Structure formats: C-alpha cells, structure tokens
Amino acid sequence: MKNRPKEASIEKLADLYKIFGDATRIRIMYALMPGEMCVQDIADSLNMTQSAISHQLRILKTSCLVKSRREGKAIIYSLADTHVSTILSQGLDHVEE
Amino acid sequence: MKNRPKEASIEKLADLYKIFGDATRIRIMYALMPGEMCVQDIADSLNMTQSAISHQLRILKTSCLVKSRREGKAIIYSLADTHVSTILSQGLDHVEE
DNA sequence: GACAAATATGTTCATGTGTTCATCTAAGGG
DNA sequence: CCCTTAGATGAACACATGAACATATTTGTC
Numbered sequence: 001m002k003n004r005p006k007e008a009s010i011e012k013l014a015d016l017y018k019i020f021g022d023a024t025r026i027r028i029m030y031a032l033m034p035g036e037m038c039v040q041d042i043a044d045s046l047n048m049t050q051s052a053i054s055h056q057l058r059i060l061k062t063s064c065l066v067k068s069r070r071e072g073k074a075i076i077y078s079l080a081d082t083h084v085s086t087i088l089s090q091g092l093d094h095v096e097e
Numbered sequence: 098m099k100n101r102p103k104e105a106s107i108e109k110l111a112d113l114y115k116i117f118g119d120a121t122r123i124r125i126m127y128a129l130m131p132g133e134m135c136v137q138d139i140a141d142s143l144n145m146t147q148s149a150i151s152h153q154l155r156i157l158k159t160s161c162l163v164k165s166r167r168e169g170k171a172i173i174y175s176l177a178d179t180h181v182s183t184i185l186s187q188g189l190d191h192v193e194e
Numbered sequence: 195g196a197c198a199a200a201t202a203t204g205t206t207c208a209t210g211t212g213t214t215c216a217t218c219t220a221a222g223g224g
Numbered sequence: 225c226c227c228t229t230a231g232a233t234g235a236a237c238a239c240a241t242g243a244a245c246a247t248a249t250t251t252g253t254c
Contacts, residue, residue, distance in 0.1 A: 050231070052214075074229090087191065091113055171199090
C-alpha cells in the first residue's frame with residue numbers, strides 16, 4: 001500500500017475516473033473493444049445521434065482513451081491502449097459481485 | 098476480451114466510476130488506506146468542513162466503498178474491501194505514465 | 195433531564211455536464 | 225465547381241453535483 005499520492009496526481013486520477021463515469025462513454029469504449037469503428041457506426045450501434053457521439057469521442061480523445069485516423073471521408077476511432085480495457089474489466093469485477 | 102456487458106452492468110459501472118470521479122472522495126479513500134478514522138479527523142486532515150466530509154462519506158458508504166462502526170460518540174470509517182485500493186492504484190498507474 | 199461532543203441531514207447556490215439542434219468544415223464524386 | 229457524405233463544433237437548455245450553512249440527531253456525562 002503506497003503513500004498518499006501528490007495533489008496533482010489526485011486531481012488527474014479524479015479526472016480520469018470522471019471520464020469513465022458516464023454510461024455513454026463506457027458503451028463507446030466497449031463498442032470499440034472488438035475493433036475500430038467510424039462515428040456513424042458507433043452512433044447506430046448505440047442508437048444515438050452522430051453529434052452526441054462525436055462530442056463524447058472528443059472527450060475520450062482529449063483524455064487519450066481513444067485515438068483516430070482518417071480514411072477518406074470517414075474518421076475511424078479505436079481504443080488508445082490496453083489500459084482502457086484493463087480499467088473497465090477491473091471495475092466490472094467490483095460491480096458484478 | 099469479453100463480450101459487451103449487460104446494460105444494467107454498464108450503468109452500475111458508470112455509477113461506480115462516478116464515485117471515484119471526485120478529488121475529495123479520492124482523498125478520503127487515501128486517508129483511510131493506512132487505517133480507520135473518525136469523521137472529524139478526516140475533515141482536519143483534508144482541511145474541509147465536517148459537513149462536507151460527512152456528505153461524501155454517505156455517498157461512499159451507499160456505494161459500499163467504505164464501512165463504519167460506532168465507538169462511543171464517534172463513528173469510525175474504514176475502506177470496505179481491498180477492491181478500493183486496487184482500483185485506485187490501477188488508475189494511478191494510468192495517470193502516472 | 196440538561197448539556198456538550200460527534201455526526202448526520204436539509205436547503206441553497208454556484209458550477210458542471212450531456213444532449214439536442216443548427217451550423218460549419220473537410221473529402222470525394224459528378 | 226457543386227453537391228453529397230461524414231464529422232466537428234457552438235449555443236442553449238435541462239439536469240446533476242459539491243460545498244457551505246444552519247439545524248437535527250445521537251451518545252455520553254454530569
């Protein structure tokens with residue numbers, strides 16, 4: 001059990017969890033687990049508007065939880081690293097007890 | 098990589114992370130890591146009002162992240178299980194890269 | 195029982211947050 | 225070029241959230 005982290009780390013930590021603290025964003029991340037997807041496909045799969053998804057994707061990207069690349073007209077999103085799935089399944093363990 | 102969880106689990110997961118998504122609550126949990134503490138001591142250690150801490154403790158307790166017992170006039174709080182520290186250090190890993 | 199100490203709770207207020215709607219930008223096809 | 229398609233962005237609005245303040249509750253002491 002480590003010491004209490006620095007104030008800066010605590011703020012960062014809270015901010016990180018804030019990102020995970022929204023069902024839409026979690027759904028997006030789970031949608032991206034099997035593989036990359038474009039915005040409209042995510043929207044369709046979650047039954048939400050393109051705009052709503054785009055807004056959330058921006059938040060996820062700013063926090064480096066997803067990354068994107070352009071392919072013609074479409075922009076393809078994918079999970080940024082394996083940490084994301086790790087954190088999610090960690091939380092799921094706690095929830096599903 | 099598992100299947101997408103049920104809707105109910107996703108909501109619960111988001112709610113769980115929402116709890117972790119506040120610096121005050123994280124500070125409280127870190128304060129409780131070394132061992133149990135009464136409300137006023139937590140408040141002093143974090144330089145916050147007793148009321149603010151009590152409100153947050155109630156949220157943490159409702160989510161089963163801390164537990165409490167009475168000892169005379171005081172109520173002593175402690176972390177509910179080891180999952181809490183696990184989740185916190187997991188997030189810290191991601192943050193401190 | 196009156197009182198003090200330790201917490202809990204209710205209310206209020208300012209601030210954040212997520213979605214929608216309308217609009218804007220970028221890329222490809224004719 | 226003009227138009228269509230795919231996303232991004234900005235403003236507005238409704239709703240949630242955290243802290244402060246005052247007050248209530250519970251317990252121990254005299």
